Amino acid sequence: MxxxxxxxxxxxxxxxxxxxxxDTPINGISYDDTIKQxxxxxxxxxxxxxxxxxxxxxxxxxxxxxxxxxxIASNIAxxxxxxxxPDTVAEAKDLNGTDVGVVCGQIGVAENGCVWIPQDMKEKxxxxxxxxxxxxxxxxxxxxxxxxxxxxxxxPKTGLGxxxxxxxxxxxxxxxxxxxxxxxxxxxxxxxxx
Amino acid sequence: MSTLHSEAAxxxxxxxxxxxxxxxxxxxxxxxxxxMASGLPEWEELREHASQIKQHTITHLxxxxxxxxxxxxxxxxxxxxxxxxxxxxxxxLDILQSHGVRKMVKSKSMLTExxxxxxxxxxxxxxxxxxDLGERILQLLHQKxxxxxxxxIHLKREEVGRMFEEKGISTEKGNDDPTYLTQCARKHLxxxxxxxxxxxxxCNFGVAKTGxxxxxxxxxxxxxxxxxxxxxxxxxxxxxxxxDYKSLAVFQRxxxxxxxxxxxxxxxxxxxxxxxxxxxHVILVDNGRSDILANDEHWETLKCIRCGAxxxxxxxYRRSGGYSYTYxxxxxxxxxxxxxxxxxxxxxxxxxxxxxLSCDNVCPAKVNPGSQVYMWRQKxxxxxxxxxxxxxxxxxxxxxxxxxxxxxxxxxxxxxxxLIPEGLTHIRTLNPWGVAHAMPNFAKxxxxxxxxxxxxxxx
Numbered sequence: 044m045x046x047x048x049x050x051x052x053x054x055x056x057x058x059x060x061x062x063x064x065x066d067t068p069i070n071g072i073s074y075d076d077t078i079k080q081x082x083x084x085x086x087x088x089x090x091x092x093x094x095x096x097x098x099x100x101x102x103x104x105x106x107x108x109x110x111x112x113x114x115i116a117s118n119i120a121x122x123x124x125x126x127x128x129p130d131t132v133a134e135a136k137d138l139n140g141t142d143v144g145v146v147c148g149q150i151g152v153a154e155n156g157c158v159w160i161p162q163d164m165k166e167k168x169x170x171x172x173x174x175x176x177x178x179x180x181x182x183x184x185x186x187x188x189x190x191x192x193x194x195x196x197x198x199p200k201t202g203l204g205x206x207x208x209x210x211x212x213x214x215x216x217x218x219x220x221x222x223x224x225x226x227x228x229x230x231x232x233x234x235x236x237x
Numbered sequence: 238m239s240t241l242h243s244e245a246a247x248x249x250x251x252x253x254x255x256x257x258x259x260x261x262x263x264x265x266x267x268x269x270x271x272x273m274a275s276g277l278p279e280w281e282e283l284r285e286h287a288s289q290i291k292q293h294t295i296t297h298l299x300x301x302x303x304x305x306x307x308x309x310x311x312x313x314x315x316x317x318x319x320x321x322x323x324x325x326x327x328x329x330l331d332i333l334q335s336h337g338v339r340k341m342v343k344s345k346s347m348l349t350e351x352x353x354x355x356x357x358x359x360x361x362x363x364x365x366x367x368x369d370l371g372e373r374i375l376q377l378l379h380q381k382x383x384x385x386x387x388x389x390i391h392l393k394r395e396e397v398g399r400m401f402e403e404k405g406i407s408t409e410k411g412n413d414d415p416t417y418l419t420q421c422a423r424k425h426l427x428x429x430x431x432x433x434x435x436x437x438x439x440c441n442f443g444v445a446k447t448g449x450x451x452x453x454x455x456x457x458x459x460x461x462x463x464x465x466x467x468x469x470x471x472x473x474x475x476x477x478x479x480x481d482y483k484s485l486a487v488f489q490r491x492x493x494x495x496x497x498x499x500x501x502x503x504x505x506x507x508x509x510x511x512x513x514x515x516x517x518h519v520i521l522v523d524n525g526r527s528d529i530l531a532n533d534e535h536w537e538t539l540k541c542i543r544c545g546a547x548x549x550x551x552x553x554y555r556r557s558g559g560y561s562y563t564y565x566x567x568x569x570x571x572x573x574x575x576x577x578x579x580x581x582x583x584x585x586x587x588x589x590x591x592x593x594l595s596c597d598n599v600c601p602a603k604v605n606p607g608s609q610v611y612m613w614r615q616k617x618x619x620x621x622x623x624x625x626x627x628x629x630x631x632x633x634x635x636x637x638x639x640x641x642x643x644x645x646x647x648x649x650x651x652x653x654x655x656l657i658p659e660g661l662t663h664i665r666t667l668n669p670w671g672v673a674h675a676m677p678n679f680a681k682x683x684x685x686x687x688x689x690x691x692x693x694x695x696x
Contacts, residue, residue, distance in 0.1 A: 046319065050299075050475070054530060058296050058530060064480070069487060071279060084500065166464070201512065203510070205504055210503065214455075217392075225458045
């Protein structure tokens with residue numbers, strides 16, 4: 044027998060008074076200009092933000108942002124300059140050495156610069172192992188706060204997803220902020236009209 | 238009068254410069270947290286919600302755990318139930334051995350510290366590699382975390398630089414620039430991620446309705462840990478459950494703002510199942526939590542989300558450092574968790590509190606750790622840990638205040654104390670209160686006497 048049954052029984056026995064869930068919803072912060080707030084917040088957490096011009100080619104945007112990139116990993120079909128695809132690599136390790144990873148974001152959160160990335164690719168390592176990360180985000184996906192974001196999340200079939208807000212960072216040595224601890228050293232968020 | 242905490246704190250304060258730096262560093266975190274709080278009109282509403290959601294979840298925990306584990310199992314995640322630390326360690330070892338794993342990378346988990354997992358696995362020949370930069374530094378120095386969010390905060394860059402050189406992680410002699418050292422660690426850890434046969438994460442929140450494991454980091458090390466090896470182990474205390482995404486939003490907004498004063502961690506990652514071709518295990522750990530639930534005075538410690546805000550604001554923590562506490566979690570919440578774990582062993586920490594209750598006022602889940610320390614102090618006598626000198630004084634004061642005539646005579650004679658030379662009043666063993674305090678002068682006449690003599694007029 045596992046400990047499960049014993050534990051559940053004990054928890055029920057040890058519970059005194061039971062409390063209800065709060066019944067009023069939180070009235071989360073909202074902004075007059077949600078897009079502007081998202082852009083400002085993204086910059087303050089260390090991201091670059093590019094507002095794509097209507098019809099602008101994704102290849103050009105990525106090239107302009109990272110002109111020296113050699114290995115570009117992505118499963119986005121319209122990105123023709125991708126040199127490696129996280130859906131078809133044999134192992135996550137094969138993505139090591141990627142200069143730029145390009146992924147699709149679904150929701151952008153104005154209050155904290157988070158972008159929800161549904162990890163529908165075979166190897167989600169592309170989101171973290173790349174030296175620099177480009178996140179392509181539809182303008183319509185930008186919301187005020189995390190309450191709105193969690194209302195909208197659609198989890199992909201892989202059951203994996205992450206909010207990313209800026210580059211990987213640490214302040215573990217004397218509280219000095221350093222970008223590029225383990226994952227992306229820099230992040231560019233590309234906002235596109237649908 | 239002294240406890241293990243106060244003695245250790247005295248040693249910590251021998252290095253004035255470091256103590257001042259430590260104090261200022263944590264106070265600046267408190268200020269950053271305040272900035273975040275004042276930036277959200279709904280901040281207090283969020284705290285109240287967080288508290289109520291946790292009260293609800295913890296008092297319906299069995300139901301939520303059933304829902305949570307069923308969700309995970311429906312997607313092929315293997316769920317284990319560990320009664321205590323020993324149980325947990327053996328479950329982990331079994332999983333690793335049955336997969337032939339020799340090296341495991343892991344992201345930060347206070348639960349694995351609680352269970353002393355690393356030394357256990359190492360004794361069984363498994364190389365455990367911490368991947369949070371601070372944790373890795375401590376692991377290589379054979380030290381323990383001094384703070385739950387910023388584990389290596391007590392170290393100076395020179396100490397880290399020297400160790401990196403010795404271990405061959407850095408190559409430039411004498412370079413202790415944090416950016417340089419972080420880049421060296423990045424390279425060093427990248428190799429570890431590639432070589433490891435398994436990756437372990439903790440769990441900040443487990444969502445009952447969907448079965449999501451949610452892990453928050455700034456470095457992205459939990460993500461590297463779960464993206465490279467094909468075996469993902471999750472170490473999770475049973476109190477980490479939240480009901481649904483609506484509740485999760487409340488905690489996601491509070492956690493990092495309270496912890497480091499950032500609007501969010503860089504990564505908030507959700508794992509509902511193993512990644513394609515991989516395997517995922519979730520180990521749910523009790524280790525005394527089910528007993529805490531039955532404790533009328535302290536069950537609300539189970540609401541804690543381990544943000545560390547109570548430490549950052551605590552005047553005692555800031556000036557005594559994490560190592561002055563005898564339990565592995567320091568600060569106000571650690572005092573309580575230590576007492577709940579083993580009151581006879583960890584009661585020295587109960588003295589590490591001025592009862593200023595600053596912690597109660599910043600705690601995002603309203604655990605009220607300071608108010609709980611007060612309750613522990615009432616119990617010290619029954620644990621035979623009440624200080625004899627303080628007990629005598631309390632008795633004496635009780636006598637004095639219960640007998641008005643005795644009190645008046647004492648008051649009349651009090652100015653005589655002004656004549657005692659300081660050398661006598663400040664003998665440390667006789668009067669520990671004299672340390673760093675000047676003795677106040679008693680007035681020649683008390684207020685009561687002056688009043689009776691009509692020297693004072695009603696306004």
